[in-house]
Amino acid sequence: MTLTPPGRSPNTEQIKCKHCPLRGNEAFRAFTEKELDFVQTFKSGELVADAGTTIFLEGNNSAHLYTILSGWVFRYKLLDDGRRQILNFGLPGDFFGLQSSMFGEMDHSVEALTDVVLCVFPREKVWHLYEHYPDLGFDLTWLAAREQFMLDENLLTVGRRTAIERVASVLLNVFLRIQQLGMARGRRVDVPFTQQQLADALGLSHVHTNKTIKKLTSENLIDWHPPKLHIKDLEGLARVANAELASLPVRPFI
Amino acid sequence: MTLTPPGRSPNTEQIKCKHCPLRGNEAFRAFTEKELDFVQTFKSGELVADAGTTIFLEGNNSAHLYTILSGWVFRYKLLDDGRRQILNFGLPGDFFGLQSSMFGEMDHSVEALTDVVLCVFPREKVWHLYEHYPDLGFDLTWLAAREQFMLDENLLTVGRRTAIERVASVLLNVFLRIQQLGMARGRRVDVPFTQQQLADALGLSHVHTNKTIKKLTSENLIDWHPPKLHIKDLEGLARVANAELASLPVRPFI
DNA sequence: CGCAGTTTTGAGACTGATCAATGCCTGTGG
DNA sequence: CCACAGGCATTGATCAGTCTCAAAACTGCG
Numbered sequence: 001m002t003l004t005p006p007g008r009s010p011n012t013e014q015i016k017c018k019h020c021p022l023r024g025n026e027a028f029r030a031f032t033e034k035e036l037d038f039v040q041t042f043k044s045g046e047l048v049a050d051a052g053t054t055i056f057l058e059g060n061n062s063a064h065l066y067t068i069l070s071g072w073v074f075r076y077k078l079l080d081d082g083r084r085q086i087l088n089f090g091l092p093g094d095f096f097g098l099q100s101s102m103f104g105e106m107d108h109s110v111e112a113l114t115d116v117v118l119c120v121f122p123r124e125k126v127w128h129l130y131e132h133y134p135d136l137g138f139d140l141t142w143l144a145a146r147e148q149f150m151l152d153e154n155l156l157t158v159g160r161r162t163a164i165e166r167v168a169s170v171l172l173n174v175f176l177r178i179q180q181l182g183m184a185r186g187r188r189v190d191v192p193f194t195q196q197q198l199a200d201a202l203g204l205s206h207v208h209t210n211k212t213i214k215k216l217t218s219e220n221l222i223d224w225h226p227p228k229l230h231i232k233d234l235e236g237l238a239r240v241a242n243a244e245l246a247s248l249p250v251r252p253f254i
Numbered sequence: 255m256t257l258t259p260p261g262r263s264p265n266t267e268q269i270k271c272k273h274c275p276l277r278g279n280e281a282f283r284a285f286t287e288k289e290l291d292f293v294q295t296f297k298s299g300e301l302v303a304d305a306g307t308t309i310f311l312e313g314n315n316s317a318h319l320y321t322i323l324s325g326w327v328f329r330y331k332l333l334d335d336g337r338r339q340i341l342n343f344g345l346p347g348d349f350f351g352l353q354s355s356m357f358g359e360m361d362h363s364v365e366a367l368t369d370v371v372l373c374v375f376p377r378e379k380v381w382h383l384y385e386h387y388p389d390l391g392f393d394l395t396w397l398a399a400r401e402q403f404m405l406d407e408n409l410l411t412v413g414r415r416t417a418i419e420r421v422a423s424v425l426l427n428v429f430l431r432i433q434q435l436g437m438a439r440g441r442r443v444d445v446p447f448t449q450q451q452l453a454d455a456l457g458l459s460h461v462h463t464n465k466t467i468k469k470l471t472s473e474n475l476i477d478w479h480p481p482k483l484h485i486k487d488l489e490g491l492a493r494v495a496n497a498e499l500a501s502l503p504v505r506p507f508i
Numbered sequence: 509c510g511c512a513g514t515t516t517t518g519a520g521a522c523t524g525a526t527c528a529a530t531g532c533c534t535g536t537g538g
Numbered sequence: 539c540c541a542c543a544g545g546c547a548t549t550g551a552t553c554a555g556t557c558t559c560a561a562a563a564c565t566g567c568g
Contacts, residue, residue, distance in 0.1 A: 075406075077406060077407075077409075077410045079410070079414060079415070079496050080496060081496075083414040083415075084414070085409060085410040085413040085414045087406050087409055087410075098395070098399050098402075099399050099402070099403060102395065102396045102399040102400070103399070103400075103403070103503055107403050107406055107407070108406050127392065130384075130388040130389070130391050130392045130395075131388045134381075134384040134385045134388065134391060135384070137384050137388065137391045137392070137395070138381065138384045138391070140395055141352070141356065141384075141391070141394055141395045141398055142356045144395055144398035144399055144402060145352050145353050145356040145357070145398055146356075146357075147402055148352075148353070148398060148401055148402055148405065149353060149357070149361050151402065151405040151406070151409060152329075152331060152341050152361055152362050152405070153331075153361070154409055155331075155339055155341055155405060155408060155409050155412060156331045156333070156339045156341075158409060158412050158413045158457065159339040159412045159456075159457030160333060160337040160338070160339045160457060161333070161337075202413075203412065203413030203414060242333050242334060242335075249357055
């Protein structure tokens with residue numbers, strides 16, 4: 001496990017915001033020079049973490065905000081006896097850690113699902129952002145509303161969909177998000193989570209999740225040999241999921 | 255069903271922000287004169303709606319943001335076949351409708367649970383707020399983060415808690431929220447939702463919800479003769495819920 | 509008084525949980 | 539190059555929590 005402290009990355013040179021690999025991506029809105037310069041001063045460093053590393057724990061007073069440059073993370077909550085609910089997955093360009101900068105304490109934990117590179121922002125500067133870059137403040141709210149949107153969807157899934165609908169809708173969502181980032185090869189994507197982790201996101205047991213995946217496979221909708229996921233029938237999958245195939249809006253990121 | 259259009263309330267005089275009944279409440283942070291004046295210009299009217307009225311529907315392009323002055327609402331999503339998941343309840347001081355002002359379209363519906371009075375803000379002015387009142391922009395983000403916090407909790411509840419834990423934790427949360435608003439009489443509060451609505455928030459059937467409430471009652475933890483809820487054993491209820499009794503932070507509102 | 513919506517109760521069915529193995533792949537060290 | 543360990547995936551059998559269906563009792567209201 002490597003957890004490089006913010007501000008000092010070991011071998012790798014830090015990426016300048018100007019040259020941020022995410023900038024060119026069509027999924028994200030364009031930035032002005034001025035905004036870029038500010039974001040650069042806002043950024044305090046990078047965090048490189050191996051898969052499995054805990055970025056922060058519930059109850060922590062994390063002093064940072066993070067944008068994912070590469071890799072996946074997941075947010076989760078635990079009950080005392082160890083039951084775990086994964087709240088959402090974070091992909092490149094996604095933002096997390098807002099709560100601590102608002103309330104001073106996180107209500108959930110975050111773990112690196114794959115090796116990740118995170119862009120780190122100190123929370124003391126958040127206020128500065130609102131004061132001098134209202135458009136970026138607006139973007140922050142936008143991103144918070146987007147997270148809420150995804151949570152609403154997850155809550156519907158976990159609360160009201162059957163097992164097969166749940167698996168179908170989460171795989172579908174994840175596929176669409178990867179596709180939006182331009183990281184899909186046709187209907188083929190890399191989905192790095194284990195069945196156990198998927199189960200924890202769905203509110204199901206891992207055994208039943210496995211059996212449900214098999215069913216989707218035997219119905220010729222998907223083919224998943226972790227981490228390679230092939231969506232063989234997108235419309236069919238959406239039908240089983242009881243979901244619509246809306247396209248995702250272009251979005252900001254910090 | 256009465257749905258008074260924003261900007262024209264029939265008999266009632268509109269409430270000036272300066273005299274907003276919520277202002278004095280300890281649950282909320284104090285505002286400066288300048289902020290109050292702006293919020294007053296931001297406000298475009300009031301919406302008075304009877305219990306059961308739909309404020310807006312999923313897919314709508316709602317042009318407004320709302321703060322609840324009095325009464326309860328709930329946010330929900332539907333599946334095609336009518337299964338309903340209630341995402342969260344809104345109480346006085348709570349804010350909703352942010353998504354439409356960010357993405358132009360709501361992903362969920364909102365219904366008045368009781369008769370409500372809502373304070374209406376036009377979404378065109380949201381940008382103005384960020385530009386000229388950064389502290390209010392910050393507050394908006396704060397409120398979005400708070401909603402996220404509540405959704406995280408709900409997702410954990412629905413995904414990983416058992417029926418009895420679910421009922422206990424939602425009743426507990428609702429009690430604490432009412433208490434924070436100073437609307438509790440000791441351990442007694444008015445909880446206006448039906449068992450069916452509670453069930454839809456919990457991801458349970460209404461029959462099983464009823465049986466579970468009975469169990470909590472027979473264990474002498476609560477006493478609920480709708481709408482009168484009496485929490486007979488707060489600590490015991492928290493224990494059953496597998497939840498902690500943290501106090502809620504003072505919060506902003508618009 | 510009667511209606512409509514809500515709560516309550518019982519019985520049986522079923523989805524998904526739990527338990528317990530087994531198989532499989534990958535990386536590691538001998 | 540093989541043996542082994544550890545993590546994951548897979549499978550079968552049994553169990554139980556929750557759902558569905560159906561009907562009755564209750565409550566507030568016109």
